[in-house]
Amino acid sequence: MAKQSAGILLFRRKGRGLEVLLVHPGGPFFAKKDAGHWTIPKGEYPAEEEPLQAAIREFEEETGYRPQGQFIPLHPIKQKGGKVVLCWAVSGNLDADAITSNTFTIEWPPRSGKQRVFPEIDRAAWYTLAEARQMMNERQTAFLDELAAIQDK
Template identity: 60%
Template sequence: MAKKNSAGILLHRLRGSRIEVFLVHPGGPFWAKKDAGAWSIPKGEFEVGQDPLEAAKREFKEETGFAVEGNFIELTPVKQPGGKVVYAWAVMGDCEAESIKSNTFSLEWPPRSGKRKEFPEVDRAGWFTPEVAREKILKGQLNFLEELKRKIENNSVSPV
């Protein structure tokens, strides 16, 4: 069976002279009390034959309610321990983290209760400095933050 792949967007902005990155927190009961190491770039799975960047834009909209456009800079894909490859693009932009509107998923909850509940795929979002984002983001996505930082420092990505 082929491994699923994901695609996502690392949105960033400049506040004063500081860069900030946009991360989302997964919804649902399993993540409700987790914070450090639980946040992610908005992302989702895509099928073979689909354009990964278009999938990343679609997933960003589904998880946040915001459309994102701009100069997308491809980041180096990362392979997760389970074999899934995550593709990502950095783009300069802005949105109101407090105003996200996420799609939902259905889950039997409580377990073995026979009852299904709807949960938001993303329950909150936030803008973080790179230092704070390093603590918040899933370890498997840390390379995206590091690569964005290097690209900005090397002037291969403009922070504005």
């Protein structure tokens, strides 16, 4: 069975129009990667956890902000590696410069015997839909299309 993640696409309306919050993965593997590597805040969850509750928990763990409101289910997508991502859109606002993320520990540099701690998410930013398409994982752009269609109604 394919791995599953659950996440939240936080959106707001500002002077530039509809904006979405994306996050950049922390740690050494993504340190020099930018466009194409941003994502919705998301994470894997155990089978016994309700996917929406997992999405809310993951969002809070990765940003320090607990989204609330009317959660709009979006169609799941499958990423290149086969992982299925479930997503809910919800209106909200947070200071992207003030996020606080949980951390993980890995041996770094490899085979050094040294353990280092890295934030799971090292930064967040608000993007217009056009900007987000350039910055995020290409498979996740389907979430933007669906959000735009819903917001245009």
